[in-house]
Amino acid sequence: MRHIISILMENESGALSRVAGLFSARGYNIESLTVAPTEDSSLSRMTLVTRGNEDIIEQITKQLNKLIDVVKLIDLVDSAHIERELMMVKIKTSEHMRDEIRSMAEIFRGKIIDVTPTTYIVEMTGPSEKLDAFIDAVDPDTIIEVVRSGPTGISRGEKGLYL
């Protein structure tokens, strides 16, 4: 099953490589990983998407918790949560295609953020499946480049990951 592990860790050089190294050394897979400092500059927050059965996920969370730089973590999938990913897609646009791309972007609540005579860049956020659906809907021959941030997430209600 797919799990989204959200991690608060010390904002130290090397902390990221400890996490990445743990995954490669123990043979766990990482589907995506995003990391950025938080409002508290001593901490950064990492969101990691991985897959595995219950036993593997249990080991992953235990091993992550064991890293000295990891302050706290939660598996977002354990409870209600919101998941978002940012995507930018550069699309080749001939004159007669422009309306179609624009309306498609609108349906998916995307924005066109850059226009040249031959290209559009569409920006879109949402759960990863929604972004996948947009990509599927666009003619693959027109896609020049896709940039995705990897999902990040937050739990709903009062529950959360904070100190």
Add this chain to the structure above:
Amino acid sequence: MELSGAQILVQSLIDEGVEYIFGYPGGAVLHLYDALFQQDEIKHILVRHEQGATHAADGYARATGKPGVVLVTSGPGATNAVTGIATAYMDSIPLVVISGQVSLPVIGSDAFQEVDMIGITRPCVKHNYLVKDVTKLAETIKKAFYVATTGRPGPVVVDIPKDITAPNIKVPYKYPKKVSIRSYNPVVTGHKGQIKKAVDLLLRAQKPIIYSGGGVILGEASKELTEFTHTLGYPITNTLMGLGGFPATDKQFIGMLGMHGTYEANMAMHESDVIIAIGARFDDRVTGKLDLFCPYAKIIHIDVDPASISKTVKVDIPIVGEVKPVLEQMLELIRENHKKPHKKALEPWWHQIEQWRAVNCLEYDRESRLIKPQYVIEQLYEVTKGDAYITSDVGQHQMWAAQYYHFDKPRRWINSGGLGTMGFGLPAAIGVKLAFPDADVACVTGEASVQMCIQELSTALQYKTPIKIINLNNRYMGMVRQWQEFSYESRYSHSYMDTIPEFVKLAEAYGHVGMRIDKPEEVRPALEEAFAMKDRTVFLDIITDQTENVYPMIEAGKGHHDMKLRVALGTSTDRELA
């Protein structure tokens, strides 16, 4: 007080109470060595190879329970230390390893003797630090000791760039009394609810067994374990790392378990209905094939590291905490409730165990004209009255030492279990002897292993650490040969060295006493003579039967109930047992 980085490091180690540093100098640590030169509180032990430094510090740590301290230079000094760091890591031994690094401005430029020590050691340390600011040095050292010695212990590397130690940059020094790390809070006591459940289950058991490991030694809980075991009256087995955690000569002890454990210990594990694992980690050498592991048992597991629990074997009642307080909690609960298992109810179980014990699985050919390695260890046990510190290398000799030397006290058996590092024994013995100069210290080794760190014989002379090296010389990498005999139709591929040194001369060249023993009747007198030479390191080159194998054995893919036993001597044969 204003000090340079080098002085801060040395003063921090003094304030931490460090007695010995095991090290080797080089460019990146010259400032540090200069500061060491100008003090006389800490003794520096100059090894002959950085691997020796880590193993010696490790031996010191295992024998004393205090952290071992290592100092090496950058680049090759640092990489030479890695095997020893990984060895300590696998057995959860507290070490603080200080490595020099190239100066901060040139890090990353492939500077002379630069290696990414933080990157190289990351997978085999509990934690590591690169010091980038001299004002943080003292605090970092304090943190390193704190992390290394608390929770599940382990090695910590502190990588110090040369410019941080420069003599001309001085900053105020204060060694912190305490540190706390917000992201690191090891659990100490056990969860009350879990402890109650565990005690209830234990007291209802009909075929219980206590399976204890290195965590009891690391957690200084032998006394509690012994009381716990006596209170319950249950059989107890130890892992290789747990030997000495419970007295081996006690009636309730049924030997080591696992691949080369006793028949009675493995059979009892297999047939048991309740297992309590205490500071042991269900290593694959212990469990055998996982699908066949203890099919009838409910399992309780006490471990300070949550990640050790249900890693390989799913357990029913996990208790996260340190062995010592958890056992105290359990004992208290048992006492409070005036509950004790009925002796009568345990009789059938003990009766069964005695039958397994009667198989006498460790019996060997005592009539042989060749020296049997088992006999040597038995004699070593007698000559040292069971009270020596025994270090070992890796191979058959290690298993024989574990099987035939009965450890009654913790921290007496010092070996590399998790990584299985050949070369460990000799430097480790030096570390032990430094800690306990008046005790008998012997290194049980093989002719292959001992050559891996043989250069430390020179260190032993310089620092007057008179140890006894018991070289069980079978002219083979016996453990490898045994596997080739059993699994590769005796194709002995490269497990034999056509040339081995004359160890007697070698020992003499290093300034020690060498003895060669090749008859069984010479073994005892030679050992007595060697141990009588209190102030000399003696190398006993003992020529043993090269066909001897370690029995019993659980072969790959087999379960505990399916051991290969020696067929010999009117003891039992495989057929009789089936």
